[in-house]
Amino acid sequence: MSSPSRSGAFDSAVDKRVERFTESISFDARLFRHDIAGSIAHASMLADQGILTADERDQIESNLTDIQKEIEAGTFPIREELEDIHMNIEQALIDRIGDIGRKLHTGRSRNDQVSTDLRLWVRDAIDQIDELLANLQRAYLSRCDKDTGVIIPAYTHLQRAQPVLANHVWLAYVEKFARDRQRLADCRKRVNLCSLGTAALAGTTLNIDRQNSAKRLGFDGIVANSIDSSSDRDFVLETLFCLANIGIHLSTWAEEWIMWATVEYDFIKLPHEFCTGSSIMPQKINPDVLELTRGKSARLIGSLQTLLVLTKGLPLAYNRDLQEDKPPLFDAVDTVKACLELAAPLVAGADLKVDSINSRIEKGFLDATTLMEYLVKRGMPQRSAHHSIGELVRLATSKSVTLAELSLEDFQAVDADLDKSVYDVLGVKNAVKAFQSEGSTNPDRVHQQITIWKDRLN
Numbered sequence: 397m398s399s400p401s402r403s404g405a406f407d408s409a410v411d412k413r414v415e416r417f418t419e420s421i422s423f424d425a426r427l428f429r430h431d432i433a434g435s436i437a438h439a440s441m442l443a444d445q446g447i448l449t450a451d452e453r454d455q456i457e458s459n460l461t462d463i464q465k466e467i468e469a470g471t472f473p474i475r476e477e478l479e480d481i482h483m484n485i486e487q488a489l490i491d492r493i494g495d496i497g498r499k500l501h502t503g504r505s506r507n508d509q510v511s512t513d514l515r516l517w518v519r520d521a522i523d524q525i526d527e528l529l530a531n532l533q534r535a536y537l538s539r540c541d542k543d544t545g546v547i548i549p550a551y552t553h554l555q556r557a558q559p560v561l562a563n564h565v566w567l568a569y570v571e572k573f574a575r576d577r578q579r580l581a582d583c584r585k586r587v588n589l590c591s592l593g594t595a596a597l598a599g600t601t602l603n604i605d606r607q608n609s610a611k612r613l614g615f616d617g618i619v620a621n622s623i624d625s626s627s628d629r630d631f632v633l634e635t636l637f638c639l640a641n642i643g644i645h646l647s648t649w650a651e652e653w654i655m656w657a658t659v660e661y662d663f664i665k666l667p668h669e670f671c672t673g674s675s676i677m678p679q680k681i682n683p684d685v686l687e688l689t690r691g692k693s694a695r696l697i698g699s700l701q702t703l704l705v706l707t708k709g710l711p712l713a714y715n716r717d718l719q720e721d722k723p724p725l726f727d728a729v730d731t732v733k734a735c736l737e738l739a740a741p742l743v744a745g746a747d748l749k750v751d752s753i754n755s756r757i758e759k760g761f762l763d764a765t766t767l768m769e770y771l772v773k774r775g776m777p778q779r780s781a782h783h784s785i786g787e788l789v790r791l792a793t794s795k796s797v798t799l800a801e802l803s804l805e806d807f808q809a810v811d812a813d814l815d816k817s818v819y820d821v822l823g824v825k826n827a828v829k830a831f832q833s834e835g836s837t838n839p840d841r842v843h844q845q846i847t848i849w850k851d852r853l854n
């Protein structure tokens with residue numbers, strides 16, 4: 397039998413090759429739960445409006461529920477010639493209850509049906525990803541308990557810059573993922589609007605109640621304009637941006653830990669359950685999960701790019717191009733979830749190699765800026781202090797010593813009034829404590845932030 401969308405206007409059956417080219421069932425079958433929920437809400441609204449009888453609604457609902465169970469059990473025969481999940485389900489309903497099934501599509505088009513199903517699906521995806529992001533934030537916070545007091549070098553240009561608490565770095569990621577959650581929550585407001593009843597593009601002449609079906613599906617409201625609704629996929633686009641941004645944040649973390657796990661850094665031991673070996677080099681313990689997390693961010697950016705190009709220049713309203721929105725969306729959601737599911741236990745399970753970090757922490761003049769600000773506090777103009785400390789760094793380098801190992805006379809060459817208190821800001825421990833500003837790595841500030849985040853996340 398041919399598809400329910402082929403009306404009497406056609407004088408021939410569809411070419412098999414066209415059928416294969418135009419199908420979307422191979423990737424949209426996963427929308428079945430949302431499609432059935434949407435159809436039940438639509439039928440219930442039609443019954444409330446007197447367009448269907450209560451009995452018709454009940455038959456539609458119970459048969460759709462059966463179909464859902466069969467799809468879940470894997471016993472439902474999927475037919476490619478029916479193009480997509482929407483028509484597979486509708487045809488099965490018609491096969492079971494005949495004319496009553498043929499009434500389900502009253503006041504509806506696949507354009508608003510697909511858009512509604514997708515909005516429901518994206519809403520669920522956002523909620524699941526939000527929970528995974530919260531878990532990842534908790535994993536970073538759990539590190540804060542075991543890494544209290546550990547100081548690590550922070551870098552700019554990948555050159556040693558200033559000493560920071562490891563916990564300050566963990567909180568940096570907590571903040572990044574907090575913004576990712578905020579972005580998703582904001583995006584969800586625009587996702588969570590119902591397209592049902594906008595029909596093909598102009599609405600319908602039937603006396604439907606769009607607010608009714610929207611409420612039944614838990615939407616916050618309806619998409620106001622039917623032409624806008626029929627043509628729009630910007631809710632997918634912005635979801636993909638949010639996911640790409642999560643991917644970028646994950647890739648920064650992954651790259652950092654890949655480096656930290658090298659012999660050259662030797663900052664971290666990754667849990668071996670999250671590492672892989674080499675088929676030829678017996679000593680290798682490779683950070684493949686981190687590398688793939690870094691690599692998969694490319695797919696997320698690619699999906700966003702696909703949607704941008706797909707929707708650019710499309711005329712109003714619905715165009716079949718829009719069917720191509722689903723593979724990149726589904727792939728991006730699957731990819732982000734897979735990355736986040738592994739990221740949280742990996743973050744929680746790694747161990748900082750504190751002895752190794754400490755053995756080199758005084759290298760690289762991490763306390764130079766603190767020393768400069770010590771001079772500034774004593775009244776020296778910042779630019780002059782910057783220059784003078786540069787000279788001291790040069791001197792220390794030539795003597796192969798740290799700043800703390802220079803003599804008082806060396807310091808007095810810069811400022812004759814300097815006394816022994818200069819040593820109070822030298823060395824990474826003193827330097828970290830000397831920070832004061834809000835948001836800095838000062839231990840009290842960091843502790844306060846940990847408390848705030850523990851409160852928020854528990």
Ligand code: ARG
Pocket residue numbers: 419420424479480506507510714716718719
């Ligand atoms: N299979 C299509 C999709 O999932 C359905 C499009 C229906 N609209 C249409 N005017 N052909 O996007």
